[in-house]
Amino acid sequence: MKEIRKHLILWGMLIRNSLMSQLEYRVNFFTGIAMELGYFLAKIVYMIVIYKTNVPINGLTPDEVLVFFGTYMVATGPYAGLYMMNLFGIGRQVQTGELDLLLVKPVSLQFMLTLKRSDLGIFTVDTVLGIAAVVVGLSRMAVSVGVLDVLGYLGYLATGSLIAYSMFLLPQVLAFKLVKTDALAGLVDSSWDFNNLPMGIYNRLIQQIGVFVLPIFVITNFPALFLLKKMDLIYAVWGIVGPFLWFAVTSTLFHRGLKHYQSASS
Amino acid sequence: MALIEVAGLQKTFEYTKKEEGMKASFRSLFHREKLYKEAVKGIDFSLEKGEMVGFLGPNGAGKTTTLKMLSGILFPTGGQATVMGYVPWERKKDFKMRFAIVMGQKSQLWWDLPAVESFALNRRIYEIDEAAYRKTLGELTELMDVKDLMGVQVRRLSLGERMKMELIASLLHKPEVIFLDEPTIGLDFISQKRIREFLRNYNREMRTTVLLTSHSIGDIEDLCRRAIVIADGTIAYDGELKKINSLFGERKRIQVTLETEEAAQGDLSRFGAVCAREGLQVVLEIPRADVREVSQRMLETLPVTDFNILDIPVEEGIARLYTGGNGQ
């Protein structure tokens, strides 16, 4: 539809603007990448342990675990690079009145509020490292991968990002009730690292909760399971249905929260 | 139907009382006393197409709240309003495409980029076609005289230049209605004059309806024939600016300089109400009708060295409205 096209073009412009703004501050840009690399080191140590012990986890070989890990890195790209900072900044945008200026414009408020800023540096570092890890893992297993596999993988990555966006949007709805969400933000962000390893390390109960109740595992496990052809049918379906369901619910709550802001503030 | 119509518009919101001290902070964790503030207490007014009206009032009077309701940012607690036939808080896309709001303290421009990048973004947002955009941009930058600042990052512009860019960004889509909230606040005198000049010409040429709030009487005097004075959530006055003083029973002031301190300090109540005394100068306030008679008497009986008949400054008239006075 025309509106979707308009918003996609706008998103491109917003990403471009963010990048240009970032490049004004070169030191921040490069040290930001260094920091992301530092965090990568802290995450890949887990893989070092897995490889050194060479013990299969829940039937997954270290190489397969590497594919999960790589998928986790790839998913972190859009999370940290495209939407996470906007979500955590909703509270600030409400307090400073930036929200008001966006409310009056003929664009989707949710779109502008949650996708305005991006960090292409972090996005690139994470996705490139992630793809490299997946490729290394697959080649070590001498597994060949067809176009359909890749498409399905990308599809589940996209729906994974959608459900992640929705999940992380949820606590920010409180910002409309003029609640300070920054302390919460740090904690919520830490939960992202649950996906550092495949959900197979957890017991059945935790896996089910993390897939169907608070679907954090859907984000990175599903694309990897699909690619490794270890995906159950119920997961395959939930991986498509769940994200759209979550998006619909949290978006509705978002707009409810906005209405509260419009009624309650001055 | 008038372009902007407001009837019985009300806005009440609840807040919690903040008390001092550690004990009170702890208590507030468990129990918060809810208080209600009536920011806007049922106001009525209307604007015709092409009018430029000033919205005056002290801090907290409800000006910005009213503007936010008219632009759809806030829901009113009661009453109605329509702008160009739309109900603002329904936030219909068509409505948003046809109006603009500029808030003096807040910026919609990207800080680290040249203004032109923010303009390009607005072009997309307001779905302006390329040719129309170029033409409008050219005209506006010409009028504002900022053509050579287009490539400069917003953060490096002066406050006055930034305000010009804000205005351009808001006018690219040729809105029919503009709400301006403190547009010249913090600007130097020259910038203020330039912006006022621009707004005056723009309003005249484009017949855009403008509702502007300001603390600066200069803004309002320069730009608006009509002023709406809002104080404590209600409208204290709505009419021609220069007629505000007529509310106060048509009074005038006489400023005399006398020869001796003694004379200046003496009792002059037989002439009128003394409102100011400084050194050899005294200012008296008298009913307009008595000007001739009192002047004659003063000139005959007092050792006058200088004599002026003055109007009551508009600020004072307005200030009296703020405090709810309606005359003496």
Place this chain on the structure above:
Amino acid sequence: MKKYLYALGLGIKETMAYRADFWLGLFSAVFPIFIQIFMWQALYGGTGGGELFGRSYGQMLAYSVAAAILWRLLKTGFEYDINEDVKNGGLSKYVVRPIGYLPYRLSCFLGQKTGVLAGGLAVLALALTGVGLNFHASPVSARGVLLFLPALLGALTLNFFIFFCVGMWAFWLSEIGFLFEAVRIVIVVLSGGIFPLEVFGDAVGGVLKLLPFSYAVGFPVDVLLGTVTGPAAFTGLLCQWGWIGVMALCCRALWNAGAHKYLAAGG
């Protein structure tokens, strides 16, 4: 001496804000610990109750928990304050007055830590008790605790000097951006803050153990848990204090060079 006590007092005053940060950071440790518990369970399950990286399952969990708490206890932040002082000229008053900048910073640092040390150690004790109860074996011995105390003091001092040196880079970098954070996270990994350094293998792990960083987290934790005992523990303590000496000298050298540059630039 009085001026340092004053600085200590200042440090204690700022602890309110610092405390909130500390406890939040400590709480966020729950997530990675959670993952590690399950990871080790899966890995040790596969080995049938043997040893991995020289430790049993119980010992590994004890290490994970203790290391996570310890590095959060040691965490610095004053390197950013040093950067501020250099950039805003706040350093001027220290360069000319007899208050040594380093002792001032050390006093502030220790002041901050006194506010959270008791609480942090209590959490450590609780966590290790939890591990012990789960495995029906105490992860710590009395001797371990006794040796841990000087090792902890050494770790605090060592960490201070390491990050003071990092802060000194502010003299040469016009902007630091996120560099300090990048360096910090790498140091945490190299200190054994996430996993014991044995996971890097004999070669790499061996080299890492020689570096000063391991004496901030890995060594004190190993002493506490009894993985390093007796003569090895004492040699370790000596090395720790040896590294403290080396880092102190680095600090002094960097400070002298930096202050010189700072003054030459007009302060």
